[in-house]
Amino acid sequence: MFFVMRAGHGDPALSALGDLATPEAIAAFHKRWGLDAPLVVQFWRWLSGALVGNFGVSMTIAGGVPIADLIASRLPNTMFIGLYALVIAVMISLLAGTVSALRHGRLIDSAATSMAVLGISMPDFWLSYVLVYALALGAGLFPSYGFISPADSLVAALYSGFLPALAVAAPMAAAFTRILRTALIETLYRDHVRVARSLGFTGAFIFVHYVLRNALIPYVTVIGLQVRYLLGGTVVVERIFGVPGIGALMVDAAFGRDYAVVQACALTFLVIVLIVNFLVDTLCNALNPRAA
Amino acid sequence: MSIKGKHVTRRDALKLTSGVMAAGFSMPWAAGRGLAQQAATLRAGIAGFNVINTLDPMKATLIPEFYVIYGAFNALLKFNSKMEVVPDLAESFTVANATTLEFKLRKGVKFQDGSDFSADDVKFTLDRVADEKNAAPNRSKVTAIQDIQIVDPYTIRIVTKAPFAPLLNYLTNTRTATQIVSRTAIKAHGDEAFGRRPVGTGPYIVKDWKSGESLELEAFPGAFSGAPKVARVMCPLIAEESSGMTAILGGQIDLTSTAPFADVPALEKRPEVKVLKQAGLNTRYIALNNRKGPFADINFRRAVSMAFDREVLVKAVLFGEGVAIPGVLPPALWADAKPAFGQYVTFNPERARAELAKSPHKAGTEATLLVWGSNWWRRMGEIVAGQANQVLGIKIKLEATDFSAAYSRMKAGEADAMVMGWLGFVDPDEYIGELAGSKGFRNIHGYANPKMDELLDRGRTEIDPAKRKQVYAEAERLLADDLPVLPCFCSNVHNLLRPNVKGFVQLPYSNFADQFGTVELG
Numbered sequence: 115m116f117f118v119m120r121a122g123h124g125d126p127a128l129s130a131l132g133d134l135a136t137p138e139a140i141a142a143f144h145k146r147w148g149l150d151a152p153l154v155v156q157f158w159r160w161l162s163g164a165l166v167g168n169f170g171v172s173m174t175i176a177g178g179v180p181i182a183d184l185i186a187s188r189l190p191n192t193m194f195i196g197l198y199a200l201v202i203a204v205m206i207s208l209l210a211g212t213v214s215a216l217r218h219g220r221l222i223d224s225a226a227t228s229m230a231v232l233g234i235s236m237p238d239f240w241l242s243y244v245l246v247y248a249l250a251l252g253a254g255l256f257p258s259y260g261f262i263s264p265a266d267s268l269v270a271a272l273y274s275g276f277l278p279a280l281a282v283a284a285p286m287a288a289a290f291t292r293i294l295r296t297a298l299i300e301t302l303y304r305d306h307v308r309v310a311r312s313l314g315f316t317g318a319f320i321f322v323h324y325v326l327r328n329a330l331i332p333y334v335t336v337i338g339l340q341v342r343y344l345l346g347g348t349v350v351v352e353r354i355f356g357v358p359g360i361g362a363l364m365v366d367a368a369f370g371r372d373y374a375v376v377q378a379c380a381l382t383f384l385v386i387v388l389i390v391n392f393l394v395d396t397l398c399n400a401l402n403p404r405a406a
Numbered sequence: 407m408s409i410k411g412k413h414v415t416r417r418d419a420l421k422l423t424s425g426v427m428a429a430g431f432s433m434p435w436a437a438g439r440g441l442a443q444q445a446a447t448l449r450a451g452i453a454g455f456n457v458i459n460t461l462d463p464m465k466a467t468l469i470p471e472f473y474v475i476y477g478a479f480n481a482l483l484k485f486n487s488k489m490e491v492v493p494d495l496a497e498s499f500t501v502a503n504a505t506t507l508e509f510k511l512r513k514g515v516k517f518q519d520g521s522d523f524s525a526d527d528v529k530f531t532l533d534r535v536a537d538e539k540n541a542a543p544n545r546s547k548v549t550a551i552q553d554i555q556i557v558d559p560y561t562i563r564i565v566t567k568a569p570f571a572p573l574l575n576y577l578t579n580t581r582t583a584t585q586i587v588s589r590t591a592i593k594a595h596g597d598e599a600f601g602r603r604p605v606g607t608g609p610y611i612v613k614d615w616k617s618g619e620s621l622e623l624e625a626f627p628g629a630f631s632g633a634p635k636v637a638r639v640m641c642p643l644i645a646e647e648s649s650g651m652t653a654i655l656g657g658q659i660d661l662t663s664t665a666p667f668a669d670v671p672a673l674e675k676r677p678e679v680k681v682l683k684q685a686g687l688n689t690r691y692i693a694l695n696n697r698k699g700p701f702a703d704i705n706f707r708r709a710v711s712m713a714f715d716r717e718v719l720v721k722a723v724l725f726g727e728g729v730a731i732p733g734v735l736p737p738a739l740w741a742d743a744k745p746a747f748g749q750y751v752t753f754n755p756e757r758a759r760a761e762l763a764k765s766p767h768k769a770g771t772e773a774t775l776l777v778w779g780s781n782w783w784r785r786m787g788e789i790v791a792g793q794a795n796q797v798l799g800i801k802i803k804l805e806a807t808d809f810s811a812a813y814s815r816m817k818a819g820e821a822d823a824m825v826m827g828w829l830g831f832v833d834p835d836e837y838i839g840e841l842a843g844s845k846g847f848r849n850i851h852g853y854a855n856p857k858m859d860e861l862l863d864r865g866r867t868e869i870d871p872a873k874r875k876q877v878y879a880e881a882e883r884l885l886a887d888d889l890p891v892l893p894c895f896c897s898n899v900h901n902l903l904r905p906n907v908k909g910f911v912q913l914p915y916s917n918f919a920d921q922f923g924t925v926e927l928g
Contacts, residue, residue, distance in 0.1 A: 257658050370457060
């Protein structure tokens with residue numbers, strides 16, 4: 115990423131100093147931030163800092179502010195919206211997927227399946243504006259812009275973050291519903307479920323212990339896959355709703371040629387994805403009746 | 407459901423609940439805005455931008471930086487509501503001769519750190535901008551100054567090497583870098599810290615600045631212009647203009663710095679928001695590579711210029727919020743002589759094809775037009791390229807990139823063309839002088855014409871405004887013949903206000919925080 119970013123056009127000096135920058139100002143900026151050194155030297159400077167957890171300071175989008183501070187203030191907001199969206203998506207999909215599977219082929223199933231297709235097809239920016247116009251400006255139920263960090267007030271964060279979380283959750287809920295429905299229907303007709311029925315277990319007991327538990331394995335795997343995209347997926351929503359998150363930070367940094375900030379954000383994403391992968395694999399193992 | 411005989415629908419109940427929630431958990435920039443404090447906080451959204459690099463006037467270049475600087479500082483002079491230059495930190499000024507200006511300064515003015523303002527701060531500010539070591543982006547505005555003489559603590563004399571007509575404009579509180587800084591504060595804290603916590607004489611002190619998120623301003627009761635009526639201003643940095651609009655419609659902010667062109671007609675009909683607009687001081691054009699490629703040929707440039715309709719641009723890009731222009735001077739600028747549209751800047755497909763026939767570059771010629779920024783910039787490129795391709799049979803293709811990359815490529819002579827524009831400048835030399843002068847630093851297109859340079863030099867040294875205006879009219883005619891750039895349009899400036907916001911006076915150079923000191927919340 116270090117070399118790819120530098121291979122592109124654009125100059126951090128222009129981002130920081132703007133279009134009025136004189137050649138002298140640009141040269142002074144390059145010198146100040148070590149951009150006049152060979153690329154290998156610049157890379158070594160960055161790497162030797164990153165290895166000990168020192169990401170340096172922002173040179174354009176937040177001139178002089180330590181990058182660790184920027185990430186520390188932004189990451190909780192993105193994670194909060196991501197988790198909030200995940201909870202909403204899981205709740206909606208558990209309900210819709212289950213109802214759809216148990217009533218498959220009926221009107222409610224068709225309705226749920228159609229909603230899922232709609233949810234997957236909707237661009238996030240469009241859905242965001244629909245939510246703003248319908249629920250914020252129309253019904254007046256939520257703020258149309260702005261977010262209060264959970265660090266300041268958890269309840270306020272839940273309230274101000276509802277629309278952005280819902281915008282992020284909608285396509286996920288649609289994908290989860292479809293996978294859960296398919297997995298449940300497939301499991302419902304498996305031999306071990308028939309055997310359980312013939313043994314006289316109740317429908318609810320069979321559903322929870324023999325159907326849902328098996329169906330949850332592909333469901334959780336898909337959730338894990340989606341979570342990987344969750345961080346990047348919040349970028350547009352963060353900008354529209356004014357959530358100061360890490361996705362928006364990374365995009366701003368990329369446009370501002372704030373190389374070190376982009377690299378630090380990418381590294382943060384990488385670590386989070388690795389952790390999520392580990393957690394998903396662990397959860398899948400725990401859920402698998404054969405492994406349990 | 408009913409309350410005391412009144413029928414209450416479920417929607418009413420939901421609204422009531424959300425209202426209670428909203429009161430309890432208002433946005434950070436509205437925090438603490440209870441009933442008792444209702445007039446205590448102005449929420450002024452900076453829309454369309456979320457990057458501010460510095461608040462040091464000497465280093466600032468971006469318009470959102472100046473939005474804030476306008477309110478934290480004063481300059482020797484300022485523009486009044488009629489766009490006349492009037493004293494600000496100066497009490498009065500006299501033109502001693504063609505090269506000498508003398509300023510009597512206000513007495514008893516305090517900086518926000520409590521230190522006294524005097525002629526020493528004025529000299530320090532201007533010397534600092536002029537000092538090559540500081541590499542100030544706006545250094546060219548003060549390089550004509552030869553000497554700054556402190557006559558006494560409240561009298562200062564500025565002597566230029568030759569008559570320099572733009573100087574008065576360059577000493578105003580606009581995008582000039584000449585806002586007066588506190589020498590004491592800079593010496594005490596250093597340039598870096600000053601850029602984040604500036605100290606000026608303006609009505610608002612920068613109290614907090616969260617990069618990429620918001621700024622908090624606190625009223626400076628000792629401001630010489632009088633104590634501000636609003637105790638606190640929160641300025642969220644709202645990246646999307648459309649989000650600024652939804653924020654004000656939703657009541658999350660009271661004022662915006664801009665509005666999306668496409669939504670202005672609809673917003674003007676809404677009672678919950680007031681739209682301020684007027685012709686702006688800005689210019690939008692297509693920058694062309696005059697050094698190499700097809701646009702290095704004058705006939706090709708003229709052919710493309712006649713192959714697109716500027717009125718269509720105004721309708722489709724600005725939704726009528728602006729005017730087509732035949733040159734690069736905005737009609738709102740006093741120096742614009744409102745020249746007629748010359749033949750090369752008038753849409754005429756027949757003539758365009760005839761002009762192309764004179765060029766070595768015929769139908770089928772390929773070129774790339776770089777587009778960047780908001781949707782309307784892209785739409786501008788699409789329409790120009792689409793119409794020119796259709797009329798001339800050439801192949802201009804669009805390449806979407808970001809501003810920094812487009813600017814670098816254009817400056818290096820590696821790109822054929824890019825959509826381009828400037829805003830907020832107050833002197834004609836900042837527009838045509840920097841754009842068309844062979845040494846102008848906004849001349850990224852590589853245009854050089856000795857006749858133009860001679861005209862621009864005359865424009866800088868001609869003190870009589872009427873004669874100066876004639877010089878620029880001539881320069882505009884030459885520009886419309888040579889077409890180093892393709893002039894397109896000038897857009898209106900907009901502010902959105904909640905009806906309770908009183909006292910904000912909009913000026914055409916995209917002012918903002920300079921008005922906060924007189925704003926009241928009803």
